[in-house]
Amino acid sequence: MDLALSETQQMLQQLTRELLEKEFPSTTLREVEASEEGYSRELWKRLGELGLTNVAISEAYGGAGGSLLDLGVILEEMGRGVYIGPFFATVVLGGLTLLYAASEAQKRDLLPKVGQGQVLLSLALLEEEGRYEPEAIHLQAERRAGGYVLQGTKLFVEYGHVADHLVVVARTSPPSATARGARTISGSSSDGISLFLVPRSSPGITIAPLITTGGDKQVEVQFRGVQVPESNLIGQLNQGWPAIQRVLEAATALLCMQMAGMGEKVLEITVEYVKQRVQFGRPVGSFQAVQHHAANxxxxxxxxxxxxxxxxxxxxxxxxxxKEVALAKAFCGRAGFEITYNSHELNAGVGFMKESDLQFYTRQMHGMRLRFGTTMDHLKVVARESGF
Amino acid sequence: MDFAFTPEQEEFVQEVRAFIRERVPAALLKRLRGGPEGGGGGDHQAAAREFKQLLYKAGLLGVNWPPEYGGRGAPHIYQYFLAEELSYNDLPGAGLTLTSVAPMLWRAGTEEQKKQYLRGIFEGEIEFAIGYTEPNAGSDLASLQTQAIKDGDDYIIRGQKMFTSGAHMSTHIWLAARTDPNAPKHRGVSMIIVPLNLPGITIRPLWTMGDGRTNEVFFDDVRVPRRNLVGEENRGWYTMSAALDFERAAVAPLSPLRRILEDLVKFCKETKHNGLALAEDPIIRNKLAELTVDLGILRLFSLRNAWIIDKGAVPNVEGSMIKVWSSELRERLFATGLELMGPFGQLQPGSKWVPIQGSFEVGLRASPQYRFTAGSNEIQRNIIAQRGLGLPR
Known part of the structure; x- marks a missing residue:
């Protein structure tokens, strides 16, 4: 057992922290939130130059060959820095799907560009039911000569409006009853789900923004007869779900790192405030009622x-x-809520104003609690994985 | 970063389990279990000593101590594994003598003291009671008033200690006493080892709501040699604080709570209402899952403590976190269990109708102490806020 970060991880931590402090001050964040694009192109360029976008990509595809934990350290810092932008969508959702499921040719073509920050990706997964399950995938990919035609609607596609390519999770055959049963245990190989790489500029795609609590960009994507060539199928036909499940597991755990970093920073902001805020002739942070909130x-x-x-x-x-992923998300959701809302009690009126940075943390934490399974969703998984 | 144990460590855990399963005579196990919380005295005490001697002979007790003290010289984390397995099985051996007093003797004691006490501790011959709390010194421990007055080569001890658990079954007391009444209160305290069989010592029982026994101990001019001083005179506050850090790290290991949750889950799987197991009811599943998550967090806090100790440091704020988290979780576990039992939850151990041998009934009754012993949870939160977060006093 060793709970310390490696030297590389400490380096990544420092690099990301300094970069965000310098290139992503809250003035920039405010501009980014209000803009249509929803991200800072300059910061994105820097993330690519510094190699932060290629950390988890294998060396064979021009990446740094780092681990998910290396990536986690970066995301923790992005949480601390209330970063919003296409990093998670590109590097985690799109990048990992390609890494886990794409063919050699597809990986060689795209991953180096992803690593250098030249290409933005996203994952088009959720639909009307908002569930992260194969049964909730209805977008049809119908076989036609030389390829497929996509028809349906995707929701909550993160930075889908700026992504160069969307990885679309589509239905290519109806789910079988046996597959449904099998998936809950180990993941089935034939859920009738297939993955497609679809350029955002493809004819038949229309995109509409969804205005969300966190100020990050998520969009609705309509596919009306979108033609996709055979060569853009990712992985095996009808066998796409296991890779998505693997990506979801990683994405959920990585999002927890981001939430943890965010919670830690909210605590720091709060501690600083109660140290300097004087009432009754003393810092409010010297009152035990305040200290005990902070301790919790x-x-x-x-x-x-x-x-x-x-x-x-x-x-x-x-x-x-x-089990560990479900436990983490169940707990981070709860902790994230309690930390942010207690911080508002301690920061009081000042922290409640739009001009305070605290509101960014609270709103983004809100969004993160609701994505990739809520605490309630993950408690169900914890129960199942614990054998009751 | 790696949360997993090494194969050697896993092997040690298996060794301890095999020891408990195979090497402890059934008759001894029976004598060891079922004693009231805080120790039953009499035969239970003798059985505990026999058990500790078995542990010592197997090289398990004191596994992390150097070979000259009968240990294996293993890293400190092995002591954590041992304590977890013993606590899970409700067995003695990982008490404060071993987990709090011994490490402080090792750090602050003289060579002579180490020779005199450490081996005896491992062999189960020496057992310490902890003498910090007094009638007027609880959370404000530094205001303790028991005096140790210098008289030639001796100290004369005069005063009273309170809630001294285990004093009736111990050979010695690890005593915090005032050696300089004129110094500021934190600077006049010393740690002194006092044998409990000396003339002038009176031990009186106090019975708890959880049916456990604790004690008050009176010192009427008890004479102890000055060589029983541990560490520097008047610097005892710091020795005591470090010992308390060890205590907090040890007082709340994971496994007793893991055992409680396992018992609760088993009860919910076996108990049916209208043909449906309690564990299949979505509301109850949700409760159990929440408790599982909270226990999972306790496990991570425990691992972190073990890792800090393994690095040669003493957990401080981290120990306070574990203490708060585990004591409050303990109550939730028992209270949830009793609520699921309804009227049967009222039954005390011994009834033919009582679920889980009544361990939840007595468990909830006994659980308040975990919130106030070894520093109340308010004090722990102060420590987290002040030492951990740097908030002003």
Whole structure:
């Protein structure tokens, strides 16, 4: 057992922290939130130049060959820095799907560009039911001469409006009853789900923004008879779900790192505030009522971080992590809520104003709690994985 | 970063399990179990000593200590594994003598003291009671008033200690006493080892709501040699604080709570209402899952403590977190269980109708102490806020 970060990870941590402090001050964040694109092109360029976008890509495709934990450290810092932009969509959702499921040719073509920050990706997964399950995938990909035609609607596609390519999770045959039963245990190989790489500029695609709580960009994507060549199928026909499940597991754990970093920073902001805010002739942070709120936040923050780290480090080592990931997201959701809302009590009126940075953390944390399974969703998984 | 144990460590855990399964006579196990919380005295005490001697002979007790003390010289984390397995099985051996007093003797004691006490501790011959709390010194421990007055080569001890658990079954007391009444209160305290069989010591029982026994101990001019001083005179506050850090790390290991949750889950799987197991009811599943998550967080806090100790450091704020988290979780576990039992939850151990041998009934009754012993949870939160987060006093 060793709970310390490696030298590389410490380096990544420092690099990301300094970059965001310098290139992503809250003035920039405010502009980005209000803009249509929803991200800073300059920062994106820097992320690519510094190699932060290629950390988890194998060396064979021009990446740094780092682990998911290395990537987790970067995301933790992005949480601390309330970063919004296409990093998660491109590097985690799109990048990992390609890494896990794409053909050699597809990987050689795209991953180096992803690593250098030249290409933006996203994953078009959720639909009307909003569930991260194969049964909730209805977007049809119908076989035609030389390819497929896509018809349907995708929701909550992160930075889909700026992505060069969308990885579209589509239905190519109806789910079989046996597959449904099997999936809950180990993931089925034939859920009738296939993955397609679709350029955003393809005819038949229309995109509409969804205005969300966190100020990050998520969009609705309509596919009306979108033609996709055979060569853009990712992985095997009808066998796309296991890769998505693997991506979801990693993405959930990595999002927990981001939430943990965010919670830790909210605690720091709060501690700074109660140290300098004077009432009754003394810093309010010297009152035990305030201290005990802060102590509770610290316990939750540490717990969230440890849970996220264990989930990601198990995945990085290739160990089974279904329970650890579910536990982490269930806890980070709860901790994230309690930390942000307690911070508002302690920061009071000042922290509640739009001009305070605290609101960014609270709103983004809100969004993260609701994506990739809520605490309630993951408690169900914890129950199942614990054998009751 | 790696949360997993090494194969050697896993092997040690298996060794301890095999020891408990195969090497402890059934009759001894029976004598060891079922004693009231805080120790039953009499035969239970003798059985505990026999058990500790078995552990020592197997090289398990004191596994992390150097070979000259009968240990294996293993890293400190092995002591954590041992304590977890013993606690899970409700067996003695990982008490404060071994987990709090011994490490402090090792750090602050003289060579002579180490020779005199450490081997005896491992062999189960020496057992310490902890003498910090007094009638007027609880959370404000530094205001303790028991005096140790210098008289030639001796100290004369005068005063009273309170809630001294285990004093009736111990050979010695690890005593915090005031050696300089004129110094500021944190600077006049010393740690002194006092044998409990000396003239002038009176031990009186106090019975808890959880049916456990604790004690008050009176010192009427008890004479102890000055060589029983541990560490520097008047610097005892720091020795005591470090010992308390060890205590907090040890007082709340994971496994007793893991055992409680396992018992609860088993109960929910076996108990049916209208043909449906409690564990299949979505509301109950949700409760159990929440408790599982909270226990999972406790596991991570425990691992972190073990890792810090393994690195040669003493957990401080981290120990306070574990103490708060585990004591409050313990209550939730028992309270949830009793709620699921309804009227049967009222039954005390011994009834033919009582679920889980009544361990939840007595468990909830006994659980308040975990929130106030070894520093109340308010004090722990102060420590987290002040030492951990740097908030002003």
């Amino acid at each position: 936040m610290a316990i939750l923050s540490d717990g969230a971080k440890l849970a996220a780290q264990e989930a990601v480090s198990r995945l990085a080592q290739g160990l089974p992590a279904a």
